[in-house]
Amino acid sequence: MILSRRLQAAWRLLRWGELGVRLSACPLCERKRVFVRLAHNEIAVRCTGCGASAVTLSMVAVLRKLAPQLHRLGVYELSARGALFAFLQQHAQQLTGSEYFPALASGQYHNGVLCEDVQALSFSDASFDLCTSTDVFEHVADDGLGFRNVLRVLKPQGLFVFTVPLCAAPATIERAVRNADGSIKHLLSPEYHGDPIGKTAHILAFRNYGGDIVARLIAAGFASAEIVWPQFSIWNFTRPVVVAYKHNQQHSAEV
Ligand SMILES: [Zn+2]
Numbered sequence: 001m002i003l004s005r006r007l008q009a010a011w012r013l014l015r016w017g018e019l020g021v022r023l024s025a026c027p028l029c030e031r032k033r034v035f036v037r038l039a040h041n042e043i044a045v046r047c048t049g050c051g052a053s054a055v056t057l058s059m060v061a062v063l064r065k066l067a068p069q070l071h072r073l074g075v076y077e078l079s080a081r082g083a084l085f086a087f088l089q090q091h092a093q094q095l096t097g098s099e100y101f102p103a104l105a106s107g108q109y110h111n112g113v114l115c116e117d118v119q120a121l122s123f124s125d126a127s128f129d130l131c132t133s134t135d136v137f138e139h140v141a142d143d144g145l146g147f148r149n150v151l152r153v154l155k156p157q158g159l160f161v162f163t164v165p166l167c168a169a170p171a172t173i174e175r176a177v178r179n180a181d182g183s184i185k186h187l188l189s190p191e192y193h194g195d196p197i198g199k200t201a202h203i204l205a206f207r208n209y210g211g212d213i214v215a216r217l218i219a220a221g222f223a224s225a226e227i228v229w230p231q232f233s234i235w236n237f238t239r240p241v242v243v244a245y246k247h248n249q250q251h252s253a254e255v
Pocket residue numbers: 026027028029030033047048049050051052
């Protein structure tokens with residue numbers, strides 16, 4: 001049933017003029033796989049072995065380089081399904097995953113899935129070695145509060161590795177704000193994102209991040225942050241990955 005739904009979603013996404021098939025190395029599968037491009041879109045480019053998109057595979061390529069000791073790390077991933085979650089489940093020492101359910105408080109469960117609002121995480125301080133997320137923070141109303149929550153639950157040597165859509169502009173463009181009463185005030189025309197093959201279509205983007213995302217992480221309390229380009233590309237689709245360190249440590253941007 002799930003497969004059938006995904007096939008139907010993939011079929012709707014398919015643009016015949018943009019269809020492509022290619023054999024290439026998959027950083028998640030760690031072997032050559034057949035990739036399919038359903039459309040000229042990083043989410044529509046998938047490894048047929050693991051199902052991961054070009055965005056997820058950019059994350060995995062960076063994680064393999066930055067955290068080769070993943071098998072010794074306790075990880076918190078801000079989702080509880082998908083190819084990245086499955087990868088972490090297989091490789092991390094311990095994995096906690098969650099989803100955001102607007103009607104539930106952090107720490108509650110919905111059909112066995114932990115609910116967490118990244119603006120109010122229920123975990124104790126210094127709970128994790130590594131936090132990860134893909135394309136979540138542009139949907140968080142108060143991203144600074146979200147960053148501070150991630151910082152709090154990281155151990156002293158912890159790091160935060162995540163993706164957001166990044167535009168070339170130096171400054172982040174705020175598109176919407178949440179009022180104190182919970183209503184949304186749109187500053188620009190509403191922009192919605194989602195994974196059309198998964199279940200997360202049509203989620204409001206509060207902002208389009210620019211190069212100042214690094215400064216925003218420092219302002220939230222991280223000791224250092226950088227934008228890392230992965231050594232992964234398929235049909236020229238690759239996604240820069242943001243890496244933030246709770247405390248200063250030796251690291252290299254040459255991933
Ligand atoms: Zn794969």
